[in-house]
Amino acid sequence: MTRNDALNLKPQMISAHKNTHCCISREFSAAAANNANKIAVVHASGRALLSPQLRSRTSITEDAAPALVRQLLYDGDHSFTYSHLISAVGSLTSQLLSTPRLPCDYNKPSRRIFGLYMPPSAEYIVSVLSVLRCGEAFLPLDPSWPKQRLLSVISSANVDLIIASRTPFGFESDSNWLPEACGGRVLWFSMEERKNGGIDWDWACKCESVKERPCWCYLMYTSGSTGKPKGVCGTEQGLLNRFLWMQELYPLFGDEVLLFKTGISFVDHLQEFLSAILTGCTLVIPPFNHLKRNVFSLVDFLQAYFVNRLTAVPSLMRAILPSLQGRDDEQLPRSLDLLVLSGEVLPLSLWDKLSKMLPRTAILNLYGSTEVSGDCTYFDCKRLPLILAADRLTTVPIGMPIFNCDVVLIGGDDVSNEGEIYVAGVCNSSGYYSDSMVTPLDTVRLSQDSVCCSSVNGHKSQYYFRTGDFAKQLRSGDLVFLGRKDRTIKLNGQRIALEEIEDTVRGHSEVIDAAVIFHKVQGELMLLVAFIILREGIPKEIFGATIKSWMADKLPLAMIPGHIVVTESFPVSSSGKINYELLADSVFLAKHVEDGLGDVGSSNLLQLVKTAFRDVLSVEEISDDDDFFTMGGNSIAAAHLSNNIGVDMRLIYCFPSPSMLCTALLERKESLNINVSRDAKSKMNLEGGKPSFFHVHSDTPATVNFDEQRRLLRTLSGRSEDNAIISKRLKLDSNINVAGDSSPANGYPWNSVAIYASCSFSRCNKVVYEGGSVVKDIYQATCSVMVPKSRNVPMQESWKVYMGLCVDASPIIVHKGQDIYLFIGSHSHKFMCVNARSGSVQWEIKLEGRVECSAAILSDFTQVVVGCYRGKIYFLDFLNGNICWTFQTSGEVKSQPVIDSQRQLIWCGSYDHNLYALDYKNHCCVYQLPCGGSIYGSPAIDEMNNILYVASTSGQMTAISIAVLQISRFIV
Known part of the structure; x- marks a missing residue:
């Protein structure tokens, strides 16, 4: 079967797989045996992103990699062959099998759970394969999670052993707390120590001899509507079925390069590396922290390593659009054959942009959840133009089910082609795991009469998982996602139950109750807002300054609300429950500071300053004497505050409360009356011609009026009452004298020409004034210091500072x-x-x-x-x-x-x-x-x-x- 033939297959042509593919361990052993000396995994150092003149690729032998990969490695990269991987798997498997079990717990299933605390890496892949070979279950523990969440998950899962790396690839984290927190049940693992061991090529799969196979092999913890994270018990059959479907419909032939960049807390990461490792392809792993700091570098990794297949959430592709849009056609990732999008709704507008920028790339839109092994339906976007000719859509369809999955819609009486999505088949997980107990999924047994739409002909009577998602069926048979009716959302590809955030906030000692909502900003972006009722006597100003840092120790970053609203009560329905719809409406009635701070009113400078404080700190109330930094402000927030009110940031450090800052502004004469006047030896030129000179100084005001307060708070906007042009840069003009005698006073150079306004001088004598200066001249103003040619000016050394090494830059x-x-x-x-x-x-x-x-x-x-x-x-x-x-x-x-x-x-x-x-x-x-x-x-x-x-x-x-x-x- 050729590559093109495979891509043209229809779902109806696919038959169910028999026992030829019994387990992941057998698939990996076969791939490793056929590609022993081939590069399997590359730890990319990031140096590949340097320009071609400095790139220095490592030489690779002909049998070590296919043609597209021979020039893959760069200085600093670390590669591992399939021999290295299978050797490490054998070594780690033996060590895990010899690890003593914990004392028996009657409530705990017989299988053991191994936690994997490491970022995407060769070590992580080997750990997963080793646990599967042992017949046990693995639990991904994302190092980017807060420590308290990690400890909660470890405790809930009753983990037998944690496998971790002291020096994880591409992630700066401290793992030394693990042994003490987990009772010493930590196994340190490094590929460098294990990759050169012996290889057991005769390893035999025991699936055929085992009467009853394990019902689940991994735990993925997701946000739970009960207020606590819940562990989904995923099955090996579900993973294998998803892999085999993809391989039959969109096959990999072994000469492709794939990217492993998804965090291990997302179920999508499993197929991201399994699809490469089980087919003999090469898997490139970028440094986790590098991608986190610079999301645009993803495009450069795609180009540098000739990546053929990428899995991503739509929000990630939206984020890197500026990088894609700024490239010529030849600079786009031309090697990318397939882009797999999942985890979020795919807007039609985003598909349109991506398809135009990547015309050679097939785009696949998948739908699913952790409970259905990641994905259960798919839609190939090459069919989208035909569907758009018949139906008006705003989002890309989620399509048809993958094989061995049955998807039906259970609807109401009003709309015949809409309903809730129910899923059955080998994709479904075994249930939820918590406190050593496995509870079943929310399933129902359906009859043919209860189904309003079925994605397959003649569905079987079996148990269906109720997803909570709603969809409608198009005339083509494809499903289109409509949304949910509960309080679970998808944010940046991460499923978030708002109840879990509420439950966490209610755990704060000063909180009586909490309600969390979300609303969309500009149509697509979502913002989390937490409404909180405090105990009596708790100052909400102080609480607002500390609650976010308190939540940061307990929740992943994506689950921390961006805005906190302290209120006295919640709106309730007739049944006494919180009315979240009314609460969401109240967000738009809440007090927000507009961009034009001067419009708030000019009668009270103190109120203007307090408004600016509230805006930057995202708190509802602030008193006259509240300290900016004890309320949660930092240097970045101080920069924003100084930006908003147009003052020197040092004033905020010296006068950190609204009352102190207000007093300082009223007393600081030069801050409130900076005027432009003509120099005694120059003149203003308003008619054009030769650029004129001006000089900035401060007049001492006898009184302060509030029009000046308004102007102070508008300084940054670059507007003045007469809309005069603001000149930001000045350059030297040798024909103009600034201040008469420019010689040093008393031999000290800094006493000569006084510069009253804040400004900077850089290369080519370019001058920039703080905030700009008002000039009624359409030409750039110029200035200079005249030094008579007939005069000898002595040079003297004032000071020296040692810089360590060569200085190339200009100060x-x-x-x-x-x-x-x-x-x-x-x-x-x-x-x-x-x-x-x-x-x-x-x-x-x-x-x-x-x-x-x-x-x-x-x-x-x-x-x-x-x-x-x-x-x-x-x-x-x-x-x-x-x-x-x-x-x-x-x-x-x-x-x-x-x-x-x-x-x-x-x-x-x-x-x-x-x-x-x-x-x-x-x-x-x-x-x-x-x-x-x-x-x-x-x-x-x-x-x-x-x-x-x-x-x-x-x-x-x-x-x-x-x-x-x-x-x-x-x-x-």
Whole structure:
């Protein structure tokens, strides 16, 4: 059967498999025996993402990999052959079989449960295969889970032994707490120690000799509507059936490369690695933390390793759209044959974008849940145009059942083709596991009369699992997902029972009751909101500052509500139950701070400041004397607060309460009355012609009026009452004198020219003023210091600072009030802030790579931005150097970032040939543009015409229209 023939098979042509495929262990042994010296797993180091000039692939022998994989490895990658895997499986299996059992528990099933505490890795794969060969059950323990949730799951499952790695691949975690927390029942496992052992090629499957096979072989804990996580008892038959269906309909031939990137807390991860390992393919595993930090690197991994098949949730594909949209056709992952989407509803709009960007890639939409071994229906999107001609849809259908699965709809009396989805077949799990007890699934025995729609002809009378999901059947027979009527949702591919969040919050000692809802933002994105009733006498301001950190120790990140509302009561129905619909409506009636803070009112500056505090801290109430940092604020939140009210962030550290900050603002004369005046030796030019000069200084106000308060809180927006143009950059003009005698006073250079406004000086004498300055001139203003040519000016050394190694970058100098700071990095990985007057180091941070580019500073002067040789772009706190945010590119960053405050963006190039547009307020990449070569120089922005220019080492100059971020470009 050829590849094309297999892809054209119809479901009706597929027959059920017999005992030729009895278990996963037999499938793996056969694949390993046929591909002993072939690369099975690659631990990708991430160095493959560097530009081609620096790539250095490791040589692989002809028999070690198929043609597409011979050039697969890069420096830093670690590979394991099928011989390595099967040797490690044999070694670990022997050790597990020799492990003594725990004392007998009459309530516990005879099978043992082994917890696997490790990220996606070769160690994890070997651990799964070893437990299956032992005939026992495995329990994935996601290292990214909070510690308390891990301990709860371990206790609920009564785990016999935990298999863990001291140095897990691609994940920075501390496993040393495990032995003490689990009574010493931990087995440390490393592939490097096991891969070179003996191989038992004569291992014999015992399935035929065993009269009664185990009913389940793995536990997957999911969010439960009872308020506690519940373990689903998955079966080996269900996994094998899903694998064999995929292999028959969309086969792998052994020369493909697949990617294992899904977290082990999702059931989809099992097929992600089994489909490769059981067919003799090569499986590439990216570093877990790398993908978590930089989701866009997923596209680069697809390209670098010629990946042929990818499994993902739709929200992940939506997240990487900027990276896909910014690439030319030849730079898209052309090797990708099949994209498997599951775990969430697939919007029609997303399919349309993906199908246009990846026209060579087949897209498959799957539906299922942990209870049905991951998937039970499928839809091939190549049939979508025909279906859209007959039906109007907003989401892609979930299609038809996979073989050996029966899917029916049980509906009401009003609509004949809609109903709840019920599933039967080998895909169904054995039940739920908790506290050593297995309870059955929610199943019913159906007769033909009770079925309104069946996805197969003549369904059998058997027990069906009630999914809780609703669908309708199209004229083609395909199912379309409609939603649920209970309180279980899917968020980023993760099933979340809102009852579990409520139960967790109710466990807080200061909480009487809690109700959690979700609502959609902009049609697709969902936001969790928790309404909480506190015990009498509990200050809700203090509670609001601590509840999120309390929840972070007990719930996965995806389950922590983004907004907390403290209330006195909940709306109830006639039966006395919480009316969640009314509660959801109240979200839109809750007090929210609008973007235009000045519109709140100008009669009370204190109220404006308190409003800004509430907005940033996401609390309902705040008192005059509440401390910003004890309420949960940090340096990032302080940056947002200073952004919103337009003040120096240092004021928030010095005056952390609303009353103190308000008093400081009223007393700080220079903050409230910054005016532009003509210099004595220059004039304002309002008619055009030669660019004029202006100089910024502070007048001392006799009184403070609230119009100025409103203006203060609008500073960041770049608007003034007369809509004057704001000039953000100035450059030197040698024909203009700034301040008369520019010689040092008393021989000390800093006493000469006083600079009253905050500003920065960087390469090419580019000057940026904090927040911009008001100028009624359409031309860029210019300034200079004139030094008479006939005069000898002595040079003197003021101070020295040792940077460790070579300094390639130019410094950036920042004037802030009466202080002057210098920011510079070196090859020693050091980046520091130096007091330019005294030479004293204010703070120092060691980055991951050497610094070869100059830094930049945000327009509000709260953060310094700099890149490093390891491809990271750092956003550092101006005051202390703390990391506020990082963005990972795939090559060295030698280009100085450019601030685009009008669009709140940072533009920065990388050695990976891409130009990135980073939203520094929302901490995300909004655009990635391939430029054909490495980018060394800084981009340049023509703000008047909204054009950005960038050059690359390919000799290509690119002009980009940035008027709106539907970016078009012109190449020279």
